[in-house]
Amino acid sequence: MDSNTSFQTLAVHAGREDLTELGVHALPIDLSTTAPLVDIDSGGQAYEVMATGGVYKGQSSTVYRRLWNTTVGRFESAMAQLETQRIAQTGGDAEAFQAVAYATGMAAISAVFLSRVKAGKDHVVAVRPLYGGTDHLLASELFGAKVSFVEADQIASAVNGSTGLVVVETPANPTLQLLDIGDIVSQAGGVPVMVDNTFATPVLQQPLELGVTFVVHSATKYIGGHGDAMGGVVITTEEHAIELRQIRAITGGLLDPQSAFLLHRGLPTLPLRVLAAQATAIELVKWLGTQSKISKVYFPGLNGSDPNGLLGTQMLGPGAMIAIDMAGGFAAAQDLCRNLSMVTHAVSLGSTDTLIQHPAGLTHRPVASEAKPGQGILRISVGLEDTQDLIADFENALSKTT
Numbered sequence: 001m002d003s004n005t006s007f008q009t010l011a012v013h014a015g016r017e018d019l020t021e022l023g024v025h026a027l028p029i030d031l032s033t034t035a036p037l038v039d040i041d042s043g044g045q046a047y048e049v050m051a052t053g054g055v056y057k058g059q060s061s062t063v064y065r066r067l068w069n070t071t072v073g074r075f076e077s078a079m080a081q082l083e084t085q086r087i088a089q090t091g092g093d094a095e096a097f098q099a100v101a102y103a104t105g106m107a108a109i110s111a112v113f114l115s116r117v118k119a120g121k122d123h124v125v126a127v128r129p130l131y132g133g134t135d136h137l138l139a140s141e142l143f144g145a146k147v148s149f150v151e152a153d154q155i156a157s158a159v160n161g162s163t164g165l166v167v168v169e170t171p172a173n174p175t176l177q178l179l180d181i182g183d184i185v186s187q188a189g190g191v192p193v194m195v196d197n198t199f200a201t202p203v204l205q206q207p208l209e210l211g212v213t214f215v216v217h218s219a220t221k222y223i224g225g226h227g228d229a230m231g232g233v234v235i236t237t238e239e240h241a242i243e244l245r246q247i248r249a250i251t252g253g254l255l256d257p258q259s260a261f262l263l264h265r266g267l268p269t270l271p272l273r274v275l276a277a278q279a280t281a282i283e284l285v286k287w288l289g290t291q292s293k294i295s296k297v298y299f300p301g302l303n304g305s306d307p308n309g310l311l312g313t314q315m316l317g318p319g320a321m322i323a324i325d326m327a328g329g330f331a332a333a334q335d336l337c338r339n340l341s342m343v344t345h346a347v348s349l350g351s352t353d354t355l356i357q358h359p360a361g362l363t364h365r366p367v368a369s370e371a372k373p374g375q376g377i378l379r380i381s382v383g384l385e386d387t388q389d390l391i392a393d394f395e396n397a398l399s400k401t402t
């Protein structure tokens with residue numbers, strides 16, 4: 001695709017470049033778990049390339065699905081193009097980045113951690129708040145590295161000779177604070193930085209252009225967008241992608257091709273979905289802010305969440321994730337979740353319908369008590385319903401809430 005291609009057009013066409021040649025219009029799904037071999041030697045050479053993290057480039061056979069799958073490869077190509085769209089547009093080397101897709105977001109994040117330990121680095125610096133699963137994985141030190149949890153302005157002093165990774169999430173989950181990615185990269189002083197871009201999506205934020213080494217997604221969320229497929233993806237430089245593919249081949253975390261198909265099918269509508277949900281979220285936030293039973297609304301740009309003025313530059317818009325703090329604490333949060341009728345009480349985010357959940361009790365349950373979100377906080381993932389219908393549901397539910 002031309003480097004001037006807009007994000008919207010790229011979202012529609014990326015990863016579909018060979019479809020005309022193949023004589024198909026919809027994305028093909030290759031479900032083979034094994035692939036016919038031409039002969040032992042060429043099959044063995046293809047195996048060698050893939051098991052050591054190389055890219056399958058039409059070798060004689062894909063050998064075995066845990067090593068590689070063409071449906072997954074097409075999705076990876078699309079994700080790499082979307083996360084580097086602005087790099088390409090500004091004349092940078094977008095081709096230097098590759099995507100590696102996994103069965104879940106946590107599998108993708110785990111692979112990044114393992115790759116750094118494999119590189120001989122046994123220390124990670126992380127800024128809280130993070131998604132509860134990421135926090136749990138880091139705090140458990142399961143992957144064999146010590147972790148220092150620090151404030152965003154303490155990264156430089158926490159980094160030492162053994163530090164292999166700096167981990168951040170912006171907007172932060174669930175309080176939606178924005179971190180200055182450029183400043184974090186410069187504080188890291190050459191140590192690779194990993195940004196979880198699940199909330200922002202490449203529609204609103206492309207961290208690779210700011211010097212980040214690993215962008216990760218729970219593709220289960222906005223990327224797929226319909227709440228019916230799980231997946232994870234890392235977009236990084238070729239050197240790191242080789243390590244990540246090798247880890248994936250050995251540990252068996254490859255994305256399932258049927259999920260790859262569904263996640264890829266979500267991409268053409270990604271910009272439309274994110275921008276529509278964001279427009280609704282902006283209106284809903286204004287209304288939520290007038291409600292006496294809600295003591296605080298968290299949304300990028302509100303309540304000191306953007307001290308560095310990153311909204312409109314680093315992140316093009318506030319997104320569609322909101323958090324509210326209920327004046328009546330946990331009991332009121334419990335009541336509101338029960339009283340909503342159209343809004344679904346469920347974890348996860350980025351689906352077509354609006355979801356609400358209690359981070360301290362659910363997504364952030366494993367987080368240490370000193371870092372756990374407050375008991376009155378609820379997180380809302382705004383969907384694609386009509387704004388007035390959503391407000392009506394919240395109005396009705398709040399009227400019955402303590």
Ligand SMILES: Cc1ncc(COP(=O)(O)O)c(C=O)c1O
Pocket residue numbers: 104105106107131133134173196198199217218219220230231232348363
């Ligand atoms: C921001 C964020 N990152 C990572 C994950 C983990 O992704 P998955 O559930 O696909 O493993 C989640 C899941 O909720 C998330 O919200």
